[in-house]
Amino acid sequence: MRAVMKDETQAVVNDNSHNGKFSHLLASQDRDYLLSPTGAQVKVSDLEGKVVGLLFGANWYPPCRVFTQALVAIYEELKSRFAQFEIVYVSSDEDLDAFGSFYGNMPWLAIPFSDLETKKWLTRKYEVEGIPCLILLQPEDGKDEGTVRDGVELIYRYGAEAYPFSNERLEQLRKEDKVKRENQTLLNLLSNQHRDYVLSHTHSGFKQVPVASLVGKTIALYFSAEWCVPCAKFTPKLISVYEKIKQELAEKGEEDFEVVLVSSDRDRASFESYYSSMPWLALPFGDSETKNLVRHFNVQGIPWLVIVGPDGKTITVHGRSLINLYQENAYPFTNAKVEELEKKLEEEAKDLPALVYHEGHRHDLNLVSDGNGGGPFICCVCDEQGSSWAYQCLQCGYEVHPKCVRTVDRHNSVLITN
Numbered sequence: 430m431r432a433v434m435k436d437e438t439q440a441v442v443n444d445n446s447h448n449g450k451f452s453h454l455l456a457s458q459d460r461d462y463l464l465s466p467t468g469a470q471v472k473v474s475d476l477e478g479k480v481v482g483l484l485f486g487a488n489w490y491p492p493c494r495v496f497t498q499a500l501v502a503i504y505e506e507l508k509s510r511f512a513q514f515e516i517v518y519v520s521s522d523e524d525l526d527a528f529g530s531f532y533g534n535m536p537w538l539a540i541p542f543s544d545l546e547t548k549k550w551l552t553r554k555y556e557v558e559g560i561p562c563l564i565l566l567q568p569e570d571g572k573d574e575g576t577v578r579d580g581v582e583l584i585y586r587y588g589a590e591a592y593p594f595s596n597e598r599l600e601q602l603r604k605e606d607k608v609k610r611e612n613q614t615l616l617n618l619l620s621n622q623h624r625d626y627v628l629s630h631t632h633s634g635f636k637q638v639p640v641a642s643l644v645g646k647t648i649a650l651y652f653s654a655e656w657c658v659p660c661a662k663f664t665p666k667l668i669s670v671y672e673k674i675k676q677e678l679a680e681k682g683e684e685d686f687e688v689v690l691v692s693s694d695r696d697r698a699s700f701e702s703y704y705s706s707m708p709w710l711a712l713p714f715g716d717s718e719t720k721n722l723v724r725h726f727n728v729q730g731i732p733w734l735v736i737v738g739p740d741g742k743t744i745t746v747h748g749r750s751l752i753n754l755y756q757e758n759a760y761p762f763t764n765a766k767v768e769e770l771e772k773k774l775e776e777e778a779k780d781l782p783a784l785v786y787h788e789g790h791r792h793d794l795n796l797v798s799d800g801n802g803g804g805p806f807i808c809c810v811c812d813e814q815g816s817s818w819a820y821q822c823l824q825c826g827y828e829v830h831p832k833c834v835r836t837v838d839r840h841n842s843v844l845i846t847n
Contacts, residue, residue, distance in 0.1 A: 451476040463538040479513045485562040487521035488531035496561040565594040614741035652733040654693035655703035663732045673757040736762040753813040788835035794820035
């Protein structure tokens, strides 16, 4: 999710007397330099001939802090290999102290906080509507035809491999991704030349389980970490659903479902502590395939649940949403199953009131669906994802799962069972 930028009504035209692409973009009539992390002034002209990323962000928005941390690692890797790369921070911080605090964690250049006009002009020129935003510019592209605007997604998906962030390089990466998807199997997803197993729990430690033994099953790849607060809420729910699905399959004499943890934990102790609470399998801590899986499935945040079918092909990358909506009934997560559940919801919705007054909210809530003003949302009661039917406040956007509504009488506030 990205914060929406405030509308800026004042347009600023930078001084055209500067020579070079980046001097025109990043200098002003009163300034021909950028700030460095040490506080030194670096001539804007020093950027000529380089690939330059413009990072629009702010200290006050948590996703900016998360993305910046990821970008620092990519930046340092690229700078060690390619001298012709630089990033310039374009701040939306609220004051100089906030700017200094945030920029203090960055190893790249920045437009001075006081130069509001250049920051406004860049925001308008590149139509920046939300942060974090990373605009990637090619050195010799005078008409901006090679400008790449989805830098945040590219960094999360490809990391340093996307350099030099040209359209040609990105097209090559997309073709490689397409080939991998077409040739995807469980074996090439979860194993490599160094490892052909995943881990399971034993009383004395970990046991190696051959990846080949999972072929033919529906597999959920659970991207998660102990430090992640939303993961702490979703993991117990997933454990409950997992155990119910396994029990139902066992009663039928089937063993067709498994979960594999793909950990983003920062140290082995955290991984082992977190995994010890789970009844399923896991990739080894720090395994090289973790980054490949994150990229392959375009994992943009955790918790993230990918469902792979018995044929080794991806069924859905929205397993978390399906679990939240349908719990164990979502299994086997196929389109046919989801359509069946959606039809059931449609029937149930016919008996729901069109308007309710919800406990703890001051406005009426209207029943909406994907087709009449609804869509994907985060429930304001349980903080989990939802789609299809919801109760929505048309005045302030408050949305609640129908199952989470606590209806009260508007006049005497007496609780009505729901």
